[in-house]
Amino acid sequence: MAPYDKGARQRADDRVRHANGTPAARSSKHRGYRAADPSQPRQKQRWDADARRGREAQGERPARPNWEPRDGGQRRDDRGGRGFDRNERAPRRFERDDRAPRRDDDRGGRRFDRDDRAPRRFDRDDRAPRRDDDRGGRRFDRDDRAPRRFDRDERAPRRDDERAPRRFDRDDRAPRRSFDRDDRAPRRDDDRAPRRFDRDDRAPRRDDDRAPRRFDRDDRAPRRDQDDRQRRSFDRDDRAPRRFDRDDRAPRRSSDRDDRPQRRSFDEDRAPRRDRDDSRGSYVPADDVKLEKLQAEATVAADVEGVSFTDLGIGGNISRTLAEMGATSPFPIQAATIPDVLAGKDVLGRGRTGSGKTIAFGAPLVEKLMEHGGGTKRKMGRAPRALILAPTRELALQIDRTVQPIARSVGLFTTQIYGGVPYGRQEGALERGVDIIVGTPGRVQDLMNKGKLDLSEVVVSVLDEADHMCDLGFLEPVREILSATAEVTPQGNRAQKLLFSATLDAQVASLVSEFLHEPSVHEVAGEDQASSTIDHRVLVVEQRQKDQVLEELVAGDGKTIVFARTRAYAERLADQFEDAGIRATSLHGDLNQSRRTRNLQLLTSGRVNVLVATDVAARGIHVDDVSLVVQADAPDDYKAYMHRSGRTGRAGKEGTVVTIVPRGRIRKIEGILENAEIEADLVQAAPGDGIVAELAAR
DNA sequence: AAAAAAT
Incomplete structure (x- = not known):
């Protein structure tokens, strides 16, 4: 009792002072001891829960992430042991390593340990990063993951392979994990260390160095490869007919349901709530329901032959940058949407990612910002004036790799705002001031709610994969984000909304009816999957x-x-x-x-x-x-x-x-x-x- | 039901 009491007393003291500071401190302190022992673990847990609730009350974020299983919280409570352990990771992992087989079960608790867990489940991958931070020993870790496995042709140890990496990674932590396979881990290290090391170190570098390059490729590959010829050939022949067919079929499949949203989709009348509710209820039937495609003005390659970006209204700097990126002349989707975006219209564009769609909105967006950006361009702490949202982080990154050089060519800055990475850099960028935000809905909303991101000056908003953004779980955040953007430009024009997707259909109807004004709709003949090779x-x-x-x-x-x-x-x-x-x-x-x-x-x-x-x-x-x-x-x-x-x-x-x-x-x-x-x-x-x-x- | 997206 004695040794424990000392610590407990200390904590009890703190609690008493903070909690009530009553003069009865002594006696209550004494009582407090006993209570403290058993409750102490829980104490922290409760505190966390309170803090969470408090945050939620402030509208910061929900108590439970919306992608978390409903029972997540309960599970956590059930595992009292973990709940208060949060900050002490080492012990935890240790325990879990034992549980390795059950990893799947761990998910209930996911939210708070994600990073920790990744390692558990996917041993190899997760640890590498940690080490990177901590040690020079990185290389080994990394190698463990991918390369290693291949190297190990010896399969008998198969399962060993799975686990060896984990434990092995943490030789330092040996005590925790070492149990089984210390023997093997070391071996591999010795044998392969050199190899892996090389690879690992370089891999990361390459990423950094090549980002631009790859990026180029992404954009270019499709363009170059999908020559005008090719496109034309299949576009015209195959697709035009198909599209019409689809329109015919939609009704067949989903009778009246489909009709509502479709018809309303481009009416200007706002019945957002109803549309939304209707669509939510009827759009997600068990079967694969096909919604009507939006009425679109199709553009084919022939329409754009001989046209340049400058002809479309894109300025010299941007055109040159595009050329450097491999986009020497506009593709159909670009030729179709660029003039409308420059004209200040809302636009719906259907075109596959990587086939020119990013530039179709990116280039005119930057041009527009220059136009009404004026002298505020360089101002520190300026609020962003354009926002591009994508459904996944990888896609947001890919988009930024395309848009960033275009923006930089005219002195504008972009920044990526997405989850899974520390806040510091993103917040720092926002404080310094950026012009274009490229990100995913969750983190954008998060920073908005924290007051770090002011969207009130955003005059051009883009939703990439817009139909996907309307899926359950995305629609609400997107609506909130769009609602936070400007309604009019400083010049008194309507702020623009641009929706793009390879499968843009009536699923976006609710967003369209709520946020878009007389949108023009474009698609590229021959850009869908059915084309093809x-x-x-x-x-x-x-x-x-x-x-x-x-x-x-x-x-x-x-x-x-x-x-x-x-x-x-x-x-x-x-x-x-x-x-x-x-x-x-x-x-x-x-x-x-x-x-x-x-x-x-x-x-x-x-x-x-x-x-x-x-x-x-x-x-x-x-x-x-x-x-x-x-x-x-x-x-x-x-x-x-x-x-x-x-x-x-x-x-x-x-x-x-x-x-x-x-x-x-x-x-x-x-x-x-x-x-x-x-x-x-x-x-x-x-x-x-x-x-x-x-x-x-x- | 699962996936994605915030810690």
Whole structure:
């Protein structure tokens, strides 16, 4: 009792003073002791809960993140032990390491330890970053992840591989983890340290150095590759008809439901609430419902031949920068939307990411800012005047890589505002003053609520993947953000809203009716997935043979992206592939941001052949030369199918999309294909079948 | 139901 009491007394003293400061301190202090012992752990926990509630009351953020499972809080409470441990991570991890097998269960508590956990589950990846911060020893860590596994052909230890890295990483922490496999970890280090080291160190650098380059590629590849010729050829022939077909079908599928939002979508009358509610209720049926495409003015390559960016109204500096980036002449979507944006109109644009869409809004946006920016350009602490929102961090980054050089060419600054990274840098940038914000809704809203981000001077707002932004969970934040932007420019014109997506349909109706004014609608003929150079296949596979078939499919030499429905499955598949000697990595929301960035880079740089991802990678992500897209789980809807499959067959190259379905899902996938207007062979397949080997060889 | 997005 004695030793403990000392500490407890100290704390009790503090509590008494803070809590009430009553003169009865002594006796209450005494009582306080006893209470303190058992309650002390809980004390902190309660405090946290109070603090959270307080923050929520201030409107800062919800007590529970909206992506968190409902029972998250409860679980946490149940685990009293963890709740108060929060700050003491070492012990925790330690415990968890023991629980490794249960990792999935850990998720309830996710919110507060995300970073911590990532390591747990995906050992290799997470730790690397930590070490980086701490030590020179980094390299080893990093290597552990991707490279390592491949190196280890010895599979017997398979499971060892999974864990070895973790423990191994933390040799320092040996006491915590060391238990099982200290023996092996060291070995590997010794053997491979040199190699990995090299790789690891360089990998990061490359990212930094090449960001611009890659960026260029992203933009250029599509442009250059998708020559005017190509586009024209398929655009005209194939698509025009298709689009019309779709319009016809929409009604068929969803009868009256679809009609409401569609019809209203571009009426100026505002019935935002009703629209929204209606759409929420009726848009998300169990089946893949196809909404009417928006009435659009189609632009084809012939329309833009011989036109230059300058002709469209883009200034010399920006035009030169575009040329340096590889955009020497405008693509159709750009030719269609740039004049309207410059004219101050609201615009809806349909065009695949990476095919010129970013510049279609980026270039005129910068031009517009110059126009009504005036002398305030350089002012410290100036509020941003343009906002670009994207549904994922990776996409926001990719957009910024395109827009930033355009902005800089005329002395404007951009900054990225997205989650998963420290606030300091972002807040610092805002304090210094920026002109264009590129980000994701969560962090933008967060900084808005903290008073760090003032959107009241934003006169141009862009929603990329706008239809996706209307998905459950995105619509509300987006509405709040848009509501915080300016209604009119300093010159008294209406502030602009621009919505872009490869699958822009009536799902955006509520946003359109609430925020847009007489928008002009454009699309590029031939820009959707159905165009193309992509061979679509469906393999009907027995559930228990699925993983084996997948492994055979991804064993080929070409770059492959595998889509899985859940994070856990994505991670498991990546592990399985690595265990099989295939260079693979994963991309999903359970990884911390540095890991996400790095793993994506592993694929773009070719250090791995296979990326297993959730739908976080379905939209907008451009990786050169992906020859095969495998859908380990069927997509939710036809739009997901189109976006996922659009990761391949880019740049006019050949691509193959293989969708694995169990027998029971055949009808579902057929419906999706029909809506996507894609024809695909559907065959049964089992491990070792010729068809599997043939597809893998591509 | 899951995914994404804020700590």
